[in-house]
Amino acid sequence: MAARRSRIPATKYPVERFTLDNGLRVVLTPDRSAPVIGVAVVYDVGIRSEPEGRTGFAHLFEHLMFQGSENLEKLAHFRHVQGAGGTFNGSTHLDYTDYFETLPSNALERALFLEADRMRGPRLTEENLRNQVDVVKEEIRVNVLNRPYGGFPWLKLPPVMFDTFPNAHDGYGSFDDLESATVADAADFFRRYYACGNAVLAVSGDVDVAEATGLIERHFGDVPARPAPARPDFTEPDLAAERRTAYTDPLAPLPAVASAWRVPDPVSDFAGYLPYVVLAEVLTDGDASRLVERLVQRDRTVTGLGGYLGFMGDPFDVRDPTALLLQAHLPPGGDVDKVLRTFDEELDRLATDGLTDGELARTQARMATHLLRDTDAVLGRALRMAVLEQQRDDPGLLNELPRLVGGVTDEQIRAAAATLRPERRASVEVVAGGAR
Amino acid sequence: MSVGVRELPALGPTRQLKVPKQAERTLGNGLTVIAVRRPAVPLVELRLWMPFGRAHLARGATLAQTILSGTATLTATQIAAELQKVGGGLSAGIDPDRLMLSGAGLVTGLDRMLEILADVLTGATYPADWVQTERERLVDRIQVAQSQPAHLARTALLKRIYGRHPYAVQTPEPDQVRAVRPAALRRLHAERVHPAGAVLVLVGDVQPDRAVDAAERALAGWTGPGQEAELPPAPPLETGPLLLVDRPGSVQSSLRVALPAVPRTHPDHAALQLANLLFGGYFSSRWTENIREDKGYTYGPHSGIEHSVAGSVLVAAAEVATEVTGPALLETMYELGRLASLPPKPDELEQARQYALGTLQLGMSTQAGLASLTSAYAGNGLRLDFLAEHAARLAKATVDDVAAAAARYLAPARAVTVLLGDAERVEGQLAALTPVQRVAAGS
Numbered sequence: 001m002a003a004r005r006s007r008i009p010a011t012k013y014p015v016e017r018f019t020l021d022n023g024l025r026v027v028l029t030p031d032r033s034a035p036v037i038g039v040a041v042v043y044d045v046g047i048r049s050e051p052e053g054r055t056g057f058a059h060l061f062e063h064l065m066f067q068g069s070e071n072l073e074k075l076a077h078f079r080h081v082q083g084a085g086g087t088f089n090g091s092t093h094l095d096y097t098d099y100f101e102t103l104p105s106n107a108l109e110r111a112l113f114l115e116a117d118r119m120r121g122p123r124l125t126e127e128n129l130r131n132q133v134d135v136v137k138e139e140i141r142v143n144v145l146n147r148p149y150g151g152f153p154w155l156k157l158p159p160v161m162f163d164t165f166p167n168a169h170d171g172y173g174s175f176d177d178l179e180s181a182t183v184a185d186a187a188d189f190f191r192r193y194y195a196c197g198n199a200v201l202a203v204s205g206d207v208d209v210a211e212a213t214g215l216i217e218r219h220f221g222d223v224p225a226r227p228a229p230a231r232p233d234f235t236e237p238d239l240a241a242e243r244r245t246a247y248t249d250p251l252a253p254l255p256a257v258a259s260a261w262r263v264p265d266p267v268s269d270f271a272g273y274l275p276y277v278v279l280a281e282v283l284t285d286g287d288a289s290r291l292v293e294r295l296v297q298r299d300r301t302v303t304g305l306g307g308y309l310g311f312m313g314d315p316f317d318v319r320d321p322t323a324l325l326l327q328a329h330l331p332p333g334g335d336v337d338k339v340l341r342t343f344d345e346e347l348d349r350l351a352t353d354g355l356t357d358g359e360l361a362r363t364q365a366r367m368a369t370h371l372l373r374d375t376d377a378v379l380g381r382a383l384r385m386a387v388l389e390q391q392r393d394d395p396g397l398l399n400e401l402p403r404l405v406g407g408v409t410d411e412q413i414r415a416a417a418a419t420l421r422p423e424r425r426a427s428v429e430v431v432a433g434g435a436r
Numbered sequence: 437m438s439v440g441v442r443e444l445p446a447l448g449p450t451r452q453l454k455v456p457k458q459a460e461r462t463l464g465n466g467l468t469v470i471a472v473r474r475p476a477v478p479l480v481e482l483r484l485w486m487p488f489g490r491a492h493l494a495r496g497a498t499l500a501q502t503i504l505s506g507t508a509t510l511t512a513t514q515i516a517a518e519l520q521k522v523g524g525g526l527s528a529g530i531d532p533d534r535l536m537l538s539g540a541g542l543v544t545g546l547d548r549m550l551e552i553l554a555d556v557l558t559g560a561t562y563p564a565d566w567v568q569t570e571r572e573r574l575v576d577r578i579q580v581a582q583s584q585p586a587h588l589a590r591t592a593l594l595k596r597i598y599g600r601h602p603y604a605v606q607t608p609e610p611d612q613v614r615a616v617r618p619a620a621l622r623r624l625h626a627e628r629v630h631p632a633g634a635v636l637v638l639v640g641d642v643q644p645d646r647a648v649d650a651a652e653r654a655l656a657g658w659t660g661p662g663q664e665a666e667l668p669p670a671p672p673l674e675t676g677p678l679l680l681v682d683r684p685g686s687v688q689s690s691l692r693v694a695l696p697a698v699p700r701t702h703p704d705h706a707a708l709q710l711a712n713l714l715f716g717g718y719f720s721s722r723w724t725e726n727i728r729e730d731k732g733y734t735y736g737p738h739s740g741i742e743h744s745v746a747g748s749v750l751v752a753a754a755e756v757a758t759e760v761t762g763p764a765l766l767e768t769m770y771e772l773g774r775l776a777s778l779p780p781k782p783d784e785l786e787q788a789r790q791y792a793l794g795t796l797q798l799g800m801s802t803q804a805g806l807a808s809l810t811s812a813y814a815g816n817g818l819r820l821d822f823l824a825e826h827a828a829r830l831a832k833a834t835v836d837d838v839a840a841a842a843a844r845y846l847a848p849a850r851a852v853t854v855l856l857g858d859a860e861r862v863e864g865q866l867a868a869l870t871p872v873q874r875v876a877a878g879s
Contacts, residue, residue, distance in 0.1 A: 009478040034801035035451035083787035085794010106448035134732025287516035362520035369523035372477040
């Protein structure tokens with residue numbers, strides 16, 4: 001008997017798109033269920049675009065965008081957002097850098113003013129640069145150097161899988177490179193990549209479309225037009241043979257391993273890519289998933305397990321090349337070879353025997369909950385739609401994702417699993433240098 | 437630079453804080469059910485808060501790890517799969533105040549989620565093989581936590597400020613966990629997992645009355661005598677030398693400063709919350725602007741008030757570069773002292789006030805945020821109506837009120853300071869500023 005299937009619901013967030021004369025693309029998605037708004041500006045430049053000898057520069061530059069701009073002193077941005085009752089941040093990804101605020105809706109015009117001002121030009125000074133190099137070094141110490149498993153696997157696996165600088169290098173950056181960064185580098189980076197033709201503005205939440213459109217034209221309309229730079233070709237061939245490395249983490253008490261396989265182009269071959277997004281969840285989502293049942297409960301060779309798309313866990317906001325990752329933490333003295341062999345066995349079994357009754361449907365229902373839950377946050381909608389507009393010209397895809405995920409078939413999952421062969425795999429092992 | 441200066445746009449009129457539609461009922465078995473309507477997405481959030489003070493530490497932690505391991509009718513795998521079918525999931529967590537079961541799912545699956553929840557509450561079996569696996573996973577997790585500086589600093593701080601109070605130790609040792617047997621878990625479940633004093637919160641695309649009805653149908657059969665386990669009040673902070681916990685080779689120092697605080701309902705609370713924002717509670721605070729944006733000593737300093745059933749405490753935390761550990765402490769004490777000694781500027785207070793009021797709105801604007809807020813309030817005997825009351829208090833706190841709260845609660849003379857770092861490299865820097873007592877990590 002076929003398992004009862006939960007109907008996958010969808011959201012109907014409206015989407016308004018337009019482009020200003022200067023080339024800035026805009027997405028509006030009103031929702032008046034709470035008196036809050038999300039504002040996001042996404043620039044089409046990320047870790048992959050930073051120059052050799054300047055590792056970590058895209059992220060350092062993100063910090064510099066908060067250090068004052070044409071009409072704003074240092075510290076003013078933070079104070080104006082928070083003094084309006086809002087929160088802010090920015091983040092640097094492989095293919096884009098975002099800047100965003102969540103605010104009570106009476107602060108819409110202020111947020112637009114703040115973003116437009118730094119789009120015209122940040123205040124790049126030697127003093128601010130040195131200060132933020134120090135801050136970024138402390139960020140790297142907190143997140144990478146002073147803790148166990150720092151940068152695992154998002155900084156440790158790309159150099160194993162990839163050969164070219166854009167895809168392989170450390171996106172947080174070396175201290176040497178960070179310290180050699182200059183104001184001239186920053187000015188050049190801004191000129192090249194922070195063109196309004198290279199940006200998307202998205203506003204979500206408690207806004208009136210006509211009013212918001214007028215305000216956007218008022219504040220962004222006179223940002224000087226500059227075209228988007230041509231995006232370089234970052235493609236690399238798939239692996240022809242297995243790759244594997246290991247490193248000792250002096251702070252890690254237990255061993256760990258992460259593996260990655262290349263997947264189809266998430267943008268140009270979305271239909272081919274989507275089954276891998278679902279496959280990762282079939283393998284690892286919760287106690288009823290295949291790999292958790294086998295490795296954690298039956299074999300006890302693993303104590304923690306994760307599976308996801310993209311080195312930064314970004315299934316729908318990354319371009320090619322990207323990967324499906326499996327990551328496992330092992331018990332003391334655990335056998336990494338055995339874990340990798342079991343990955344292969346389970347993938348084989350899935351490709352050969354297919355899924356059990358209801359296995360796919362329940363995984364899809366759970367994925368729908370996760371996707372819907374993310375869109376409930378007003379900022380989540382602005383950020384997601386901005387990136388979907390930038391990379392796919394399709395911000396409305398956000399509304400469709402739960403159903404598209406729900407449309408992936410057993411056969412597609414089996415076919416996807418069949419491609420995750422050991423000879424296409426790149427793995428990195430953490431040797432527990434801190435074992436007691 | 438362009439000619440002329442552009443003016444910062446003014447804010448529009450403030451929208452009144454609106455508490456969403458809700459329903460509440462206390463069932464015959466003592467369980468309180470609160471349902472709140474936010475229909476934005478077709479989901480429902482679930483939080484079940486059960487008082488769990490004074491429970492055996494290792495058994496409590498293991499119970500939270502294994503409560504979803506099986507019932508008379510379902511194995512652990514079946515529980516997970518049945519929940520997944522309705523887009524649901526449940527997880528358990530524990531702290532010295534409560535055991536919490538939380539999750540979210542498609543709203544069409546609410547009845548099924550409640551049914552499975554009831555099955556777990558009334559019939560968790562703690563099967564021996566599953567308990568063994570989960571016990572080892574918990575041990576591994578504790579070992580990983582013990583290698584993290586933030587955890588070690590927190591552990592040292594709790595021990596220092598709570599002494600012999602149950603809050604002093606919140607993570608069991610691996611050996612204590614290994615000694616927990618399934619029979620002990622079943623006993624603890626029978627003694628403590630009961631509806632009296634528990635609060636179930638449901639938030640989402642629901643009609644509140646009907647959601648409460650659904651909870652009553654599913655959970656009326658959950659019974660059991662309530663065992664009172666009152667926590668003694670948390671002890672007042674006792675000042676003393678800076679406690680330096682050695683972590684050889686550490687490339688940063690974890691600075692933790694504890695200061696006195698008051699519960700949410702205390703007349704000083706709103707003014708204290710504002711004083712905390714001015715000091716270190718948000719990015720535009722004096723502490724962050726000083727040690728991050730001016731001096732570059734740290735990435736993310738932050739201070740916040742932690743409310744627990746037995747008391748409240750203000751904790752300021754920063755990870756600072758080893759070579760500037762002394763200077764970072766100096767600036768921290770300077771900023772505390774300045775706020776405790778001199779009144780804040782009116783515009784500085786206005787900025788913090790707007791932030792406090794605005795983030796109340798933001799916190800209520802998602803199902804998950806609303807559920808967590810409702811549950812945290814309910815666990816401390818409050819309801820969402822308190823939001824409006826609190827907003828009113830924030831709105832009318834004066835410069836004098838905030839200055840008085842800062843003098844009373846943020847005075848560096850009342851601070852208890854713990855620092856985890858490479859003692860060889862930082863002890864001299866610290867000893868130049870304050871008396872230091874040095875101990876090894878884990879002692």
